[in-house]
Amino acid sequence: MTSLATTEAEAPARAEPRRSGRLLMASAVAVLVAWVLVPIYLLVVNAFGSVAAVSAWPKSLVPEFDLSSLAFFANYAGVPRALLNSFLVAGLTMVMSIGLGAPAGYALARFRFPGANLFRLAVLMTRAFPLPLLALPLTVLFIRVGLDDTIIGLALVHTTLAMPFAVLIMASLFLSIPEELEEAAWTLGCSRLSAFRKVVLPLALPGIAAAGIFAFVISWNEVFAAAVLTIENKTLTAFLLQSLDVSPLPLKFAGGAVLIVPALLFLFAVRKYLFSLWGIANR
Amino acid sequence: MADIDIRQVAKRFGNHQALHAVNLTVADGEFVVLLGASGSGKTTLLRIVAGLEKASHGTVIIGGRRVDDLPPRRRGIAMVFQNYAVFPHMTVFDNIGFGLAMQKVPAAEIERRVRRVAELLHIEELLKRYSGQLSGGQRQRVAVARALAVEPAVLLMDEPLSNLDALLRLEMRAELKGVLQESRTTTIYVTHDQVEAMSLADRIAVMHEGRIVQAAPATEVYHHPATRFVGGFIGNPPMNFLPAEREGEGARVAGHLFRDAPAADAALLFGIRPEDLVPAGKGLAGRVRVVEPLGPHQLVTMDLAGHLFRVVLDNDLAVRPGETLTLAPRPGRVRWFDADSGVSLTQTTQPEPATGA
Ligand SMILES: Nc1ncnc2c1ncn2[C@@H]1O[C@H](COP(=O)(O)OP(=O)(O)O)[C@@H](O)[C@H]1O
Ligand SMILES: [Mg+2]
Numbered sequence A: 001m002t003s004l005a006t007t008e009a010e011a012p013a014r015a016e017p018r019r020s021g022r023l024l025m026a027s028a029v030a031v032l033v034a035w036v037l038v039p040i041y042l043l044v045v046n047a048f049g050s051v052a053a054v055s056a057w058p059k060s061l062v063p064e065f066d067l068s069s070l071a072f073f074a075n076y077a078g079v080p081r082a083l084l085n086s087f088l089v090a091g092l093t094m095v096m097s098i099g100l101g102a103p104a105g106y107a108l109a110r111f112r113f114p115g116a117n118l119f120r121l122a123v124l125m126t127r128a129f130p131l132p133l134l135a136l137p138l139t140v141l142f143i144r145v146g147l148d149d150t151i152i153g154l155a156l157v158h159t160t161l162a163m164p165f166a167v168l169i170m171a172s173l174f175l176s177i178p179e180e181l182e183e184a185a186w187t188l189g190c191s192r193l194s195a196f197r198k199v200v201l202p203l204a205l206p207g208i209a210a211a212g213i214f215a216f217v218i219s220w221n222e223v224f225a226a227a228v229l230t231i232e233n234k235t236l237t238a239f240l241l242q243s244l245d246v247s248p249l250p251l252k253f254a255g256g257a258v259l260i261v262p263a264l265l266f267l268f269a270v271r272k273y274l275f276s277l278w279g280i281a282n283r
Numbered sequence B: 001m002a003d004i005d006i007r008q009v010a011k012r013f014g015n016h017q018a019l020h021a022v023n024l025t026v027a028d029g030e031f032v033v034l035l036g037a038s039g040s041g042k043t044t045l046l047r048i049v050a051g052l053e054k055a056s057h058g059t060v061i062i063g064g065r066r067v068d069d070l071p072p073r074r075r076g077i078a079m080v081f082q083n084y085a086v087f088p089h090m091t092v093f094d095n096i097g098f099g100l101a102m103q104k105v106p107a108a109e110i111e112r113r114v115r116r117v118a119e120l121l122h123i124e125e126l127l128k129r130y131s132g133q134l135s136g137g138q139r140q141r142v143a144v145a146r147a148l149a150v151e152p153a154v155l156l157m158d159e160p161l162s163n164l165d166a167l168l169r170l171e172m173r174a175e176l177k178g179v180l181q182e183s184r185t186t187t188i189y190v191t192h193d194q195v196e197a198m199s200l201a202d203r204i205a206v207m208h209e210g211r212i213v214q215a216a217p218a219t220e221v222y223h224h225p226a227t228r229f230v231g232g233f234i235g236n237p238p239m240n241f242l243p244a245e246r247e248g249e250g251a252r253v254a255g256h257l258f259r260d261a262p263a264a265d266a267a268l269l270f271g272i273r274p275e276d277l278v279p280a281g282k283g284l285a286g287r288v289r290v291v292e293p294l295g296p297h298q299l300v301t302m303d304l305a306g307h308l309f310r311v312v313l314d315n316d317l318a319v320r321p322g323e324t325l326t327l328a329p330r331p332g333r334v335r336w337f338d339a340d341s342g343v344s345l346t347q348t349t350q351p352e353p354a355t356g357a
Helices: A002-010 A012-048 A068-075 A079-110 A116-128 A131-145 A151-175 A179-187 A192-221 A224-229 A236-242 A249-277 B042-050 B092-102 B107-120 B136-149 B166-183 B194-200 B218-223 B228-233
Strands: B004-013 B016-026 B031-036 B057-062 B077-080 B154-158 B186-191 B203-208 B211-216 B240-243 B245-247 B250-253 B256-258 B268-272 B277-294 B297-304 B307-314 B324-329 B335-338
Touching: A012 A068, A012 A249, A068 A079, A068 A249, A079 A116, A079 A151, A079 A192, A079 A236, A116 A151, A131 A151, A131 A224, A151 A192, A151 A224, A179 A192, A179 B077, A192 A249, A224 A236, A236 A249, B004 B042, B016 B042, B016 B057, B016 B186, B016 B211, B031 B042, B031 B194, B042 B057, B042 B077, B042 B154, B042 B186, B077 B136, B092 B107, B092 B136, B107 B136, B136 B154, B136 B166, B166 B194, B186 B194, B194 B218, B203 B218, B203 B228, B211 B218, B211 B228, B228 B240, B228 B268, B228 B335, B240 B307, B250 B268, B256 B277, B277 B307
Parallel strands: B031 B186, B031 B203, B077 B154, B154 B186
Antiparallel strands: B004 B016, B004 B057, B203 B211, B240 B268, B245 B250, B250 B256, B268 B335, B277 B297, B277 B324, B297 B307
16 A cells, blocks of 8 residues: 555556556455355354354354364264265375376377377367266266276276366476476486486476375365265265255355365465466466 | 597488488597587587487497497486586585486495586585576586586587676686596587687587588688688688689689689689788779778778678778778688589698687
8 A cells, every 4th residue: 555655646647547457456356355255254154163153143253163063063974984985085086197197298298299289189178078978878887897886986087087187287397397307317327217207206296296186176076976976985075965955054064164175275285386287477 | 438420310300301411520539519500400410429319310339339229328428408407406416426326336436526526617615505596607517517427438518608698608618628628538519609619629510501511620620611601600700702713724803813723623712711811012902891990900891893801900001991902812821612512622631820810
């Protein structure tokens, strides 16, 4: 605000449009921030509120800190199991996305091979198929090969969903590491593999971790495939969806909070790489 | 220590012929500079020797061994890249010791050799730093140290000084020359800077459009350019060229008769270096256009029978724009070329005293 005042004093003629532009920008930002933060606020307030306070309105401005809702949630039948399943599926998705996405990204970044652009396009096109369309054939196929209602089966589907992002993030990551560094390593005694291990990998590691965490969040939040493909081994999202209309209100809020917390933490941790993925310099 | 033999090496990139059947030998311990304009194929040739690029045709022999199918790490080479390629996630010490660590040299020996080359390049105080904490000149020293530390049979350098500012480049050039002279490593050094080439090279290989047009010691390349291109490319200002008419045994150039033109069927082209002319009673006469004082000398640009002609004269001579100047070549300094092919027709074997070029 002080800087605004000084610029006004220095350039009164230009201050007016600049000021209104800033006002517009500020209100747009405020609306967007509120759009995201208000639901999160309500969710957290209710999750940490006592069971009785959940349905109270208006909310007291100072949120209470009461773990009874969360305790209730944690003890609700099926929740711990679903939470564990979510972790397992998301963890597996992360590992497979890195394991498959890193070599694919490296190939896209370093080798000129026929069909490279087609491959790039195909990677993106997998996102163009609506999952509901694939769900039925997938379910049939999974039942046939015995992957239905398994952690690994669901993780495979989630890996498919996460893969385009994983591949493209890692391709741009490897592209940003100068080829000369690798070549220097080759001339100094490295094979392709050891140069990758000693030079490329250490430099790419933070970005690879970001891509992996991104895959984790995609899996953690995914509900459709999880609901369709699992019955006994439901993840938390599928479990909450299933019990939405039969479960008490505190359970919904506590579940919602538990669902978004890892996603928020992870996205916060990797925001730098998401920016760079979208071509926004952040240095 | 090893010699290098490049035989008939050609390289195509798609439709583009980057190298045409290049031949070059580098003796054990020799320092050869590849000199040429940007895009002439210098980097491509160096990368083929390093094994970073595969030749479309031809053979490279290092130390008597065919290396065409060997990866870079099995060729006994070390390379200094144009952008230094210092590993950003390692300290200077680990960078310099990287090649030795890959060879499983014991830690104490690595320590000793890293300190020795660091001392040689005056970077002992930087050993604990990371690349991000170094200036361009320091990074360049680290890159050279890293290459020297493995004591390679062959050292390859691709424009190692071109990213430094002018003053630093001059300083590093002299220092590099000292360091490399001491190590006596067989070296191929790529540059587009002719002064750098002259100052460093035992032998200069001039590249033009994917060919080596001349490979000879600096003074010979300067005084006996093998083609018109070399004469025009090397020297600042470059060699002057004038069309010549055959007349009996000799040839007439801009109205003046030279009696000793070479006896060849070809149409002739007359060539002379700007500093190889002196004012005379008769000879090549032209109108002075511009006079530029250059400290000890003056650069005079003249119009000679409709051609641009440059002369470097002593400063004590009074020359004014507009007046007519008559010049005669110093003895033995006229060069004749085939006007069509551009190939030199003057003997290149005669010994030539080095002048202060
Ligand atoms: N990887 C490549 N793909 C296609 N063309 C290339 C490649 N590398 C070099 N060239 C071409 O080959 C020619 C020689 O390049 P280069 O060896 O880099 O020249 P210099 O180092 O002398 O500037 C240039 O015309 C360049 O465009
Ligand atoms: Mg080059």
